[in-house]
Amino acid sequence: xxxxxxxxxxxxxxxxxxxxxxxxxxxxxxxxxxxxxxxxxxxxxxxxxxxxxxxxxxxxxxxxxxxxxxxxxxxxxxxxxxxxxxxxxxxxxxxxxxxxxxxxxxxxxxxxxxxxxxxxxxxxxxxxxxxxxxxxxxxxxxxxxxxxxxxxxxxxxxxxxxxxxxxxxxxxxxxxxxxxxxxxxxxxxxxxxxxxxxxxxxxxxxxxxxxxxxxxxxxxxxxxxxxxxxxxxxxxxxxxxxxxxxxxxxxxxxxxxxxxxxxxxxxxxxxxxxxxxxxxxxxxxxxxxxxxxxxxxxxx
Amino acid sequence: xxxxxxxxxxxxxxxxxxxxxxxxxxxxxxxxxxxxxxxxxxxxxxxxxxxxxxxxxxxxxxxxxxxxxxxxxxxxxxxxxxxxxxxxxxxxxxxxxxxxxxxxxxxxxxxxxxxxxxxxxxxxxxxxxxxxxxxxxxxxxxxxxxxxxxxxxxxxxxxxxxxxxxxxxxxxxxxxxxxxxxxxxxxxxxxxxxxxxxxxxxxxxxxxxxxxxxxxxxxxxxxxxxxxxxxxxxxxxxxxxxxxxxxxxxxxxxxxxxxxxxxxxxxxxxxxxxxxxxxxxxxxxxxxxxxxxxxxxxxx
Numbered sequence: 168x169x170x171x172x173x174x175x176x177x178x179x180x181x182x183x184x185x186x187x188x189x190x191x192x193x194x195x196x197x198x199x200x201x202x203x204x205x206x207x208x209x210x211x212x213x214x215x216x217x218x219x220x221x222x223x224x225x226x227x228x229x230x231x232x233x234x235x236x237x238x239x240x241x242x243x244x245x246x247x248x249x250x251x252x253x254x255x256x257x258x259x260x261x262x263x264x265x266x267x268x269x270x271x272x273x274x275x276x277x278x279x280x281x282x283x284x285x286x287x288x289x290x291x292x293x294x295x296x297x298x299x300x301x302x303x304x305x306x307x308x309x310x311x312x313x314x315x316x317x318x319x320x321x322x323x324x325x326x327x328x329x330x331x332x333x334x335x336x337x338x339x340x341x342x343x344x345x346x347x348x349x350x351x352x353x354x355x356x357x358x359x360x361x362x363x364x365x366x367x368x369x370x371x372x373x374x375x376x377x378x379x380x381x382x383x384x385x386x387x388x389x390x391x392x393x394x395x396x397x398x399x400x401x402x403x404x405x406x407x408x409x410x411x412x413x414x415x416x417x418x419x420x421x422x423x424x425x426x427x428x429x430x431x432x433x434x435x436x437x438x439x440x441x442x443x444x445x446x447x448x449x450x451x452x453x454x455x456x457x458x459x460x461x462x463x464x465x466x467x
Numbered sequence: 468x469x470x471x472x473x474x475x476x477x478x479x480x481x482x483x484x485x486x487x488x489x490x491x492x493x494x495x496x497x498x499x500x501x502x503x504x505x506x507x508x509x510x511x512x513x514x515x516x517x518x519x520x521x522x523x524x525x526x527x528x529x530x531x532x533x534x535x536x537x538x539x540x541x542x543x544x545x546x547x548x549x550x551x552x553x554x555x556x557x558x559x560x561x562x563x564x565x566x567x568x569x570x571x572x573x574x575x576x577x578x579x580x581x582x583x584x585x586x587x588x589x590x591x592x593x594x595x596x597x598x599x600x601x602x603x604x605x606x607x608x609x610x611x612x613x614x615x616x617x618x619x620x621x622x623x624x625x626x627x628x629x630x631x632x633x634x635x636x637x638x639x640x641x642x643x644x645x646x647x648x649x650x651x652x653x654x655x656x657x658x659x660x661x662x663x664x665x666x667x668x669x670x671x672x673x674x675x676x677x678x679x680x681x682x683x684x685x686x687x688x689x690x691x692x693x694x695x696x697x698x699x700x701x702x703x704x705x706x707x708x709x710x711x712x713x714x715x716x717x718x719x720x721x722x723x724x725x726x727x728x729x730x731x732x733x734x735x736x737x738x739x740x741x742x743x744x745x746x747x748x749x750x751x752x753x754x755x756x757x758x759x760x761x762x763x764x765x766x767x
Binding site for chain 1: 508623644
């Protein structure tokens with residue numbers, strides 16, 4: 168989700184102003200040009216659903232962010248500060264704007280400076296917290312499923328970056344640029360070996376003979392929060408879940424397919440490159456389970 | 468080179484102030500948090516040497532920038548405006564700071580906004596032009612050669628992004644983070660198949676039995692400006708130059724090695740992972756030829 172698409176709503180007459188953005192704890196909507204997040208995509212982000220004023224799966228998002236910091240060797244941000252800034256944004260939106268649903272986006276970068284690619288010896292990370300309006304998603308996406316396509320762009324293998332939600336996202340941008348048709352809700356990305364990995368903004372599950380399969384993300388792709396929750400829910404319901412290599416042909420011949428991400432939850436797939444799919448009872452059951460988990464995710 | 472490592476030198480008493488940075492033509496050192504350059508690394512950059520007040524290989528840098536815009540489908544910036552902004556920065560540095568040597572860095576991004584990875588229908592690119600101090604480079608690097616190492620990180624294959632100087636540079640950042648030893652001037656990056664591709668900030672040439680070889684960059688790597696000039700110069704001197712796959716072992720057993728980039732020109736390699744190399748007469752001749760070309764590169 169793009170940051171800063173709405174204007175700064177500062178109201179000096181109100182005790183607690185409601186800026187939609189904090190940069191290092193300050194109400195701001197700019198950052199220094201010298202930031203390595205801009206220069207090299209040297210950072211991470213999280214996109215967190217806010218519903219009924221609550222941050223869904225906050226703990227899991229922070230855990231992924233921490234893992235990303237560790238992998239990129241960016242000093243971990245102060246998680247207490249992050250939580251306070253998020254809470255202030257949410258309070259501001261609720262009390263001043265009357266909004267209790269939206270998207271909280273966090274960006275952590277290695278901060279400014281350093282000559283060239285070499286990181287500064289003592290980096291001072293940049294911490295951005297922003298509140299975005301909830302996107303317009305047709306109800307039919309969840310009720311009737313979405314039409315999707317295979318993208319031409321092939322994801323590259325980079326185990327050093329696989330799984331984490333880093334800021335080097337040109338592959339996703341190029342893949343999303345492949346289609347304009349508003350009836351196509353998502354594109355599937357394969358690697359150079361013909362394995363399907365993920366959607367441009369989502370993870371993929373396929374159902375085959377009662378087993379749930381989701382692509383191995385050890386070489387590329389982002390390990391989504393909802394993907395992990397769905398795997399847990401499926402297992403807890405006695406369903407066998409496998410993380411494995413999945414050929415694109417395995418997807419087109421599956422009994423059912425669905426996509427996951429933090430905002431949309433689960434979208435069943437009703438059509439992939441013209442081939443029709445039904446929404447399976449398993450998918451419907453997981454959608455219900457996920458909805459309960461999202462509502463109860465305050466501490467998760 | 469990091470942007471904005473020196474402070475804003477605005478002097479309101481002077482007719483033509485000398486800001487070290489322009490963002491979309493305005494003296495500024497910040498940009499909106501909503502910029503896609505930050506969100507996704509959705510953009511390109513160029514690092515141009517300035518010596519004796521002249522931009523070296525300006526035309527070639529612009530050509531690569533244009534190719535990058537075309538490949539990423541970012542609207543091409545107004546090249547006349549870019550040139551005027553660069554000239555203003557250089558004039559300011561020369562007349563107010565007395566500086567006629569430095570580095571001009573250009574960043575072009577797809578601009579702000581757009582929901583998610585999908586680009587806005589009519590993007591308004593961000594154009595950043597910044598002047599940086601010339602880095603401190605020991606004379607010995609050119610005179611005696613540099614010690615280099617092989618990096619553990621393996622470059623991923625992504626033909627859609629190969630060759631252009633885009634902002635997704637986490638591989639370079641991670642690779643440069645592998646060593647601290649100030650005696651090691653550069654690290655070589657191989658792909659997953661054992662082909663050596665480039666340095667973290669440079670291109671590689673190897674000399675073998677009178678032939679000059681440089682890695683094929685169609686799957687990964689940045690096609691450097693100096694690399695192209697050196698290939699031309701070598702060919703014009705009757706030297707055979709091949710662009711091909713080069714195994715790391717081919718590099719360690721070469722007769723001579725050298726690195727190129729826009730700031731350092733040519734650095735001979737005197738040691739790779741402990742193995743010593745001599746500086747060949749060919750390397751020395753190319754260094755002289757390159758120096759002449761750099762001085763004469765005003766229109767190039």
